[in-house]
Amino acid sequence: MTEPAAQPSGAVWLTREGLNQLLGALRAQGYEVIGPRLGEGAIIYDRIQTIEDLPAGWTEEQEAGRYRLRRRQDDALFGYNLGPQSWKKFLHPPVLRLFSAEKNNGEFRILPPDGESPRYAFVGVRACELAAIAVQDRVLLGDQFVEPNYEARRKELFIVAVQCTRAAPTCFCSSMGTGPQVQGGADLVLTELSEGFVARAASARGAEVLAAIERRPASAEECRQAEEAVAAAAAQIVRRLDTRDLVRRLYEACESPHWDDVARRCLACTNCTMVCPTCFCTTVEDTSTVTGDRAERWRKWDSCFTESFSYIHGGSVRTSVRSRYRQWLTHKLASWVDQFDMFGCVGCGRCITWCPAGIDLTEEVKKLLAPV
Amino acid sequence: MLRGLPRKPRIAVFKFASCDGCQLSLLDAEDELLAVADAVEIAYFPEASRRMLKGPYDIGLVEGSITTHHDAERIQQVRRQCRTLITIGACATAGGIQALRNWKDANEFVRHVYARPDFIQTLKMSTPIAEHVPVDGELRGCPINKNQLVELVSALVAGRKPNIPTHSVCMECKRQGTVCLLVARGVACLGPVTQAGCGALCPRYGRGCYGCFGPMEAANPASLSEIFRAQGRPNDAIVRDFRNFNAWAWQFRQASEEAERA
Numbered sequence A: 001m002t003e004p005a006a007q008p009s010g011a012v013w014l015t016r017e018g019l020n021q022l023l024g025a026l027r028a029q030g031y032e033v034i035g036p037r038l039g040e041g042a043i044i045y046d047r048i049q050t051i052e053d054l055p056a057g058w059t060e061e062q063e064a065g066r067y068r069l070r071r072r073q074d075d076a077l078f079g080y081n082l083g084p085q086s087w088k089k090f091l092h093p094p095v096l097r098l099f100s101a102e103k104n105n106g107e108f109r110i111l112p113p114d115g116e117s118p119r120y121a122f123v124g125v126r127a128c129e130l131a132a133i134a135v136q137d138r139v140l141l142g143d144q145f146v147e148p149n150y151e152a153r154r155k156e157l158f159i160v161a162v163q164c165t166r167a168a169p170t171c172f173c174s175s176m177g178t179g180p181q182v183q184g185g186a187d188l189v190l191t192e193l194s195e196g197f198v199a200r201a202a203s204a205r206g207a208e209v210l211a212a213i214e215r216r217p218a219s220a221e222e223c224r225q226a227e228e229a230v231a232a233a234a235a236q237i238v239r240r241l242d243t244r245d246l247v248r249r250l251y252e253a254c255e256s257p258h259w260d261d262v263a264r265r266c267l268a269c270t271n272c273t274m275v276c277p278t279c280f281c282t283t284v285e286d287t288s289t290v291t292g293d294r295a296e297r298w299r300k301w302d303s304c305f306t307e308s309f310s311y312i313h314g315g316s317v318r319t320s321v322r323s324r325y326r327q328w329l330t331h332k333l334a335s336w337v338d339q340f341d342m343f344g345c346v347g348c349g350r351c352i353t354w355c356p357a358g359i360d361l362t363e364e365v366k367k368l369l370a371p372v
Numbered sequence B: 001m002l003r004g005l006p007r008k009p010r011i012a013v014f015k016f017a018s019c020d021g022c023q024l025s026l027l028d029a030e031d032e033l034l035a036v037a038d039a040v041e042i043a044y045f046p047e048a049s050r051r052m053l054k055g056p057y058d059i060g061l062v063e064g065s066i067t068t069h070h071d072a073e074r075i076q077q078v079r080r081q082c083r084t085l086i087t088i089g090a091c092a093t094a095g096g097i098q099a100l101r102n103w104k105d106a107n108e109f110v111r112h113v114y115a116r117p118d119f120i121q122t123l124k125m126s127t128p129i130a131e132h133v134p135v136d137g138e139l140r141g142c143p144i145n146k147n148q149l150v151e152l153v154s155a156l157v158a159g160r161k162p163n164i165p166t167h168s169v170c171m172e173c174k175r176q177g178t179v180c181l182l183v184a185r186g187v188a189c190l191g192p193v194t195q196a197g198c199g200a201l202c203p204r205y206g207r208g209c210y211g212c213f214g215p216m217e218a219a220n221p222a223s224l225s226e227i228f229r230a231q232g233r234p235n236d237a238i239v240r241d242f243r244n245f246n247a248w249a250w251q252f253r254q255a256s257e258e259a260e261r262a
Helices: A016-028 A127-141 A149-155 A206-209 A220-235 A246-252 A258-265 A272-276 A319-341 A361-369 B021-028 B028-040 B069-081 B090-094 B097-103 B106-113 B148-157 B170-176 B181-185 B221-230 B233-244 B250-262
Strands: A012-015 A034-040 A042-047 A058-061 A066-071 A095-102 A107-111 A120-126 A159-163 A190-192 A197-199 A281-288 A294-301 B010-015 B040-046 B057-063 B082-088 B136-140
Touching: A012 A120, A016 A120, A016 A159, A016 A197, A016 A206, A016 B181, A042 B221, A066 B181, A107 A120, A107 B250, A120 A127, A127 A149, A127 A159, A127 A319, A127 B181, A127 B221, A159 A206, A190 A206, A190 A220, A190 B181, A197 A206, A197 A220, A246 A319, A246 A361, A246 B010, A258 A319, A258 B250, A272 B170, A294 B170, A319 A361, B010 B021, B021 B057, B021 B082, B028 B148, B057 B069, B057 B090, B069 B082, B082 B090, B082 B148, B090 B097, B106 B148, B136 B148, B221 B233, B233 B250
Parallel strands: A034 A120, A120 A159, A159 A190, B010 B040, B010 B057, B057 B082, B082 B136
Antiparallel strands: A012 A197, A034 A042, A058 A066, A095 A107, A095 A294, A190 A197, A281 A294
């Protein structure tokens, strides 16, 4: 096949069949392809084979404490925003055996870790989610100590980003400077239009995969439409978080009476931290069999909303829910900046939607910072 | 938790007012049962064996609630015989489903149910074991989870702290990737106020959590009631939500009484 003349932007046009070929090409390269699909009344991230698995014609309604699947007028494959799960469940697994050990004839032996880490290709990563992966990169890879399980999954990861062409009422990526336009971190960037996709490679690996599938240069009109679609998503964003001088202002609000108001509503159920794409905390559990000849160490997602999370000798440091919510919010938006030089929040709004009580951090920040 | 336990601790299983389902969990732990029987001496377990050895015991597992004068005295003896006493199941830890009598006149039930009410001696209330004697640990649930029971016994034998989380069921749902029923489908689910341990069994099958494991640490049922109400759930349904197996656990009791008054 002759190489089609590239547009100045390098953008190409993919039909749906082209996308299907892309999924096939990724699988042929040995990737486990993960993408959006319908499951349990939501759009979740799971293994996909072909474009038939994608949630064609489905979208969602989101508001604080509420999510509902809805049919779209069209059959768009990526016509939704965000579901309950984030990609962290693959890169930073919720439950992971760190090692196991056996006692045999009085001899104690550490067993080798479980197999090789999976090689993932993510399809349908949003701009805010790329930013979230970048945050976890900073936390888990960016310092003196590297988290090896994350690293093994991360270094093999192939990312097909899909830009948002609509925004949910819970989105506030524009406030956090993370979206809806993809800024980096992907191998391929797609924008869905009614008949297909405007695609561009954002890495050498991305270009290589793209070169192997059916495509043609995108027309100037198609590129313009794609830009307009993303701009339309940006225009739909209604939630705002004022980040100016936020770190100092939040620290100053540490004794605000409003924390008590949040604590009255907060269930301390941990849902916000579980759905947050940047929350990275884990706990470690050691187990032993009743016979005492086998022991295992497991790592599990943990949350600063549990009592045991701040347990040190003598008891828990954060005994009140007030102190736990304050810890979480100020970490996301203030002390994270001190620690990692970036916000721990990317504006995806999952903590708003998936809080059963509908606690909305953008609203809470406004109230915390309001002059008394 | 336990120090200086003998290499093969003597274990006893006692039953009070209950359905036996929790102690059966031990027999139900088929894969681990032989190992358990090997690691501990089952000294007193009438449900499983006619061989009933006298105390004292290293570990006592107590099932059931206190509903009679006789049991109120017997639990004192049991406590004296057990070095470590663990309550197992919603009856023992919270009073059980039979604690529904606590809102009613128990004598009236007796008059209606029994041909010879004068043969029946019962207390007005069904109360958890911890209201009568000090308790060293508890396993929640209606029934308890057999994996938690095996974990408890393994930990006691090894002299380590058992991994018995006290956080919400939500965390179990999220770790296993179950989509939130409350948020995505408007199902009245007690998960956000209920202690984990069952592996979020009901939500995994699309049913809201019934709260079998009772209130979690720092449970906030008042907030959950407000959420249910906002979703259009009537107050009498909310009363019933909180008034089941763990009705007498104070957090749930308070929530059901508030809903009753509302």
